[in-house]
Amino acid sequence: MTPRGGGRGFRSRLQAVPGVRAVSTYRREWLLKDLVAGAVLTTLLVPQGMAYAELAGLPSITGLYTTILCLLGYAVCGPSRILVLGPDSSLGPMIAATVLPLVASGGDPDRAVALASMLAVMVAGIMILASVAKLGFIADLVSKPTMIGYMNGLALTILIGQLPKLLGFKVEADNLIGECVGVVEKVADGAVVPAAAAVGLGGIVLILLLQRFLPKVPAVLVMVVLAIAAAGAFDLGEHGVGLVGVLPAGFPPFTVPDVRLGDLAPLFAGALGIALVSLADTISNASAFAARTGQEVRGNQEMAGVGVANLAAALFQGFPVSTSGSRTAVAERAGARSQLTGVVGAGLIVLMLVLAPGLFRNLPQPALAAVVITASLSLADVPGAARLWHQRRTEFLLCCAAFAGVALLGVLQGIAIAVALSVLNVFRRAWWPYNTVLGRVPGLEGYHDIRSYPRAGQLPGLVVYRFDAPLFFANAKTFRDQVRRLAGADPRPAWIVIAAEPMTDVDTTAADVLADLDEELNAEGVHLVFAELKDPVRRKIERYELTRTIDPDHFFPTVEAAVTAFRLRTGADWTPGPRPPGAVQPPDASRPPDASPPHGTSPPPTDGR
CATH class of the missing domain: 3.30.750.24 (STAS domain)
Known part of the structure; x- marks a missing residue:
């Protein structure tokens, strides 16, 4: 027999689940807006999901699997009404840097997918444990100057890494300098495919122009549609342009990642860096959009929601995800009122995979590269670095060091350097305080x-x-x-x-x-x-x-x-300090004057370092 009050206790615990609470408080007048916003959001989710999967070194279909499951997972456990999760341009290079070294050259794509899924499981575990331990403050370990440097280095790494796909050739290199040299050599040798370069460069220009002059128009969707139309009209596949091809049909199967025991240590090291960047993204995006929608930021619940989203993606051949400021902004502008927007987006992607898996078969690979490159440009903050130069040179040097760490050593080493520099800067200020x-x-x-x-x-x-x-x-x-x-x-x-x-x-x-x-x-x-x-x-x-x-x-x-x-x-009495050159000594400096400093003047700063 159930104890009296047990039912109320179960209901209260059930109401503590954000998705259940959202359903119970849902307003009927939100429905149409959420449906429309979900349809609009899908036009961005599909091309970005595919592009960011390839950025991570994975088959493009895994980007759609990841998008579907992370949206559903966050809708159940995420506290924000409109925050949108998914594959992210800042995480793609980190995933590739972790997974690809464990996969032999020309290795099995299925093994790469299994490693990326296990990486997502680890990120989920880290985020959920951090939520339970209330460790949201860890996001503060990366200071803004070092994060600016890290993101600038990441943007450059993504840009250089996508140039071969944009121009229609391949480069084998292990670091940014090798990629730069390889790109220059290929261009000098005439390896550029003119049709691929036209699609890729034209796609970048089109996206940037639409974002600049028609911000309400879905720039990525317009570019993708035009690129598909051009591929069909001009038979670009026969002119050396790589195409996405027909995607596997159907809903992604439930899959427990199967990896070797020796892979766990390097995967865990990558998961720590990915979790830190994802945590910083989550807290900053949640704070920004909560302030605009009047919501309260629940940092620990956000970590749990992102953790569940990663776990859901991991069990269906997905990879680590984070919140997306750009996709959340699209959903907000389209009128999103709840996580039903993301659920609608996930449902539409499933319908596409079941009913029309060949919809994107003629999408040129250079168009996906254009999507990634334009996203990387939004990561960069060159004006922020210039501002640091004028405001505080020591923090500008920290920014440059983090940039160099990413550019010269790699993205995982770069995030480790960014964290180490931030902590050392705090220690330096306490070691040699003013x-x-x-x-x-x-x-x-x-x-x-x-x-x-x-x-x-x-x-x-x-x-x-x-x-x-x-x-x-x-x-x-x-x-x-x-x-x-x-x-x-x-x-x-x-x-x-x-x-x-x-x-x-x-x-x-x-x-x-x-x-x-x-x-x-x-x-x-x-x-x-x-x-x-x-x-x-x-x-x-x-x-x-x-x-x-x-x-x-x-x-x-x-x-x-x-x-x-x-x-x-x-019995000591006051004596004036040293007289500045050219100053007039007052008649009695030991007696406080009657007048205050001239109105509008202010003392110079006490800490000029």
């Missing part, structure tokens, strides 16, 4: 950076010093050396007041360094004084027993309180 001496500025409350205000007043015998980072093992010696330098000034200060508000932590290594430093300074008649130390950090200092060396009376709630205590003990 630090400065503070002084009193006439007309401004508080204490301010003397680099920004060279005339800031100082108290003889006292230095106010700010170190803008938590104290931990990596930067404790940097802090010690800076304080030693201040203590060795002539005349020697009696107090060095640490403006400790930025110090959010002190670890045991830093505590030992502080203890030794305080004893060393005390022997020289200099005392360390702390102001604005956070309560949790103060409790750690007491737990480390640092108050045995640092006088408990040398902890103050504010810098002003510490300065006031010093003045009461010593």
Whole structure:
């Protein structure tokens, strides 16, 4: 007998499934809009799915299988109402870089499909586990400058890699430089197929023009239809142009990926990189479209939804997928209101495979290359890199390093370099944080950076010093050396007041360094004084027993309180800072002026690095 209330518990758990919740809250007035949006979306899903499958080194039909199942999987478990998933141009090269080395030259396509499907299983597992562990913050491991560099390198890699297909020949190479050399040699040897080049280059120009001047027109669909018509009218297959051919008919069969045990380790390494890029894409796209539709972003649910979509694709001969900003934008512009749009798209693709598998048999391969190349151009952000050059050179160098990693070492190595550079940049900022001496500025409350205000007043015998980072093992010696330098000034200060508000932590290594430093300074008649130390950090200092060396009376709630205590003990009075060349010395710099700085002026930045 079912316990009373058990039915309600089951229903509440069922309602927690996003797809069930979407059905129960569906509005009748959305139906027509979703049906129309689904039909419009399909015109983009089919050519892009086929093109991105070939970009991943897989048969074009697997792109359609992947599209169908990932849309259905996300419709059940994805929280976003309109986010569209599918094969992605940024993942294609990563899939190829992982799978193709495991497949011998000219190897079995079925083995490549099985490896790609197992890769999708691993990506699904990583995403679902990350969702359960609430690890959505991992997407933040890649900073924007390194991601710009990675995407620029990826765009260049895709562009060069698609040129042979665009121009009608093949190039055997293992890296970007080899591909560039191969393309140049083939062009010089006259290997270009004129008809293929005309279709490919014409397709790129047509897509870019339509996207620029008629953004509401489905540019990819128009180009594909014209390319198919041209192939039939001019018999392009007889002029050396590769065609897609008739696709296998019917719904994809349920297939458990069968791979060798030795393939699992390299597949897992690739899955980690793919999962990271997919996670970053998912969070950024979900945030962007949620802000426009008034939805709340559920990062962990999004990861679970993408994980289920990957698993569904993997069990039907698919490969890893991610969210797509371009396809989601198409669905949104077409009036999509729910995931029924994606379900309609998946259903129409199934109907095409069952009823008209030969619909795209005359689609030229250069047209697919044109689709991929135009997609790669949207990945690149050259203005973003130029902006970094003008705004912050160190981050521009990070961008260039990530770009070089992708271009010279490969896409998987490039994402590893991007993550490593981002983490190292965070560590560098904590290792060598900004630090400065503070002084009193006439007309401004508080204490301010003397680099920004060279005339800031100082108290003889006292230095106010700010170190803008938590104290931990990596930067404790940097802090010690800076304080030693201040203590060795002539005349020697009696107090060095640490403006400790930025110090959010002190670890045991830093505590030992502080203890030794305080004893060393005390022997020289200099005392360390702390102001604005956070309560949790103060409790750690007491737990480390640092108050045995640092006088408990040398902890103050504010810098002003510490300065006031010093003045009461010593009778010191303010003196002006160094006078800038050409400046006029005021009659009494120790007395605060009556006027504030001129209206509209602002201090220079305190951190110019």
